Amino acid sequence: MKDFRSRVEGERAYLLRYARLQLRDGHAAEDVVQETLLAALAGEAGFAGRSNLRTWLTGILKHKIVDALRRVAREAPLAEEEGEFDALFDQTGHWREPPSGWEDPDSLLQQKQFLAALERCLAGLPQKSARAFMMREHLGFETDDICKELGITPTHCWVLLYRARMALRECLQETWFSK
Amino acid sequence: MILSCKEASHLVSEGLDRRLGLAERVALRLHLAICDGCSHFRKQMLFLRKAMRRLAESD
Ligand SMILES: [Zn+2]
Numbered sequence: 325m326k327d328f329r330s331r332v333e334g335e336r337a338y339l340l341r342y343a344r345l346q347l348r349d350g351h352a353a354e355d356v357v358q359e360t361l362l363a364a365l366a367g368e369a370g371f372a373g374r375s376n377l378r379t380w381l382t383g384i385l386k387h388k389i390v391d392a393l394r395r396v397a398r399e400a401p402l403a404e405e406e407g408e409f410d411a412l413f414d415q416t417g418h419w420r421e422p423p424s425g426w427e428d429p430d431s432l433l434q435q436k437q438f439l440a441a442l443e444r445c446l447a448g449l450p451q452k453s454a455r456a457f458m459m460r461e462h463l464g465f466e467t468d469d470i471c472k473e474l475g476i477t478p479t480h481c482w483v484l485l486y487r488a489r490m491a492l493r494e495c496l497q498e499t500w501f502s503k
Numbered sequence: 504m505i506l507s508c509k510e511a512s513h514l515v516s517e518g519l520d521r522r523l524g525l526a527e528r529v530a531l532r533l534h535l536a537i538c539d540g541c542s543h544f545r546k547q548m549l550f551l552r553k554a555m556r557r558l559a560e561s562d
Pocket of ligand 1: 507508509511533538539540542552
């Protein structure tokens with residue numbers, strides 16, 4: 325039991341980082357991680373027989389994050405965000421500056437520095453787009469479920485995801501690939 | 504149906520979130536065949552998805 329407790333505690337930093345990326349709020353992140361650790365300790369039996377503690381804990385954490393997101397969405401609906409990225413295209417809809425290739429991106433995924441740059445860009449996304457994007461790409465939700473949780477239409481959801489991707493692309497282009 | 508780059512970029516993004524219709528897929532493929540900018544854009548979007556997976560797994 326003592327051993328299980330310390331192993332669970334050992335995952336705290338990882339879980340905190342995960343929750344912070346998702347919730348963009350240090351306090352809220354600490355709260356959901358605390359709830360997760362308590363739930364894990366109370367439910368040790370549920371872990372029995374599973375091989376990976378982190379995967380199991382992350383599964384619990386995801387549920388806590390979704391609960392927290394649902395709460396926030398209900399309590400503090402966000403204003404609509406500007407930015408259709410019209411400036412990126414001319415009147416006929418062609419790129420003003422066509423995207424160029426990113427050099428050997430796959431090897432970047434092994435670089436801590438690159439992942440840190442990505443995190444910085446994520447932190448700069450507008451709140452609403454970020455929420456939809458993180459649910460989609462970080463938590464791995466299907467679009468239908470995101471719509472349900474955020475109370476928006478699929479079309480709106482696609483627009484939010486598009487905005488998030490466009491903004492991330494621009495940020496990475498400027499802060500990483502152009503250097 | 505001739506797509507502009509703006510429309511093509513929307514379809515590339517939506518293609519990551521829903522199954523595109525046949526007409527959309529054909530139009531997009533035709534556009535990508537002749538447009539380097541959008542082809543790069545598509546690769547970048549696929550890379551972003553991979554990078555987010557990697558981020559979720561990393562310590
Ligand atoms: Zn194009």
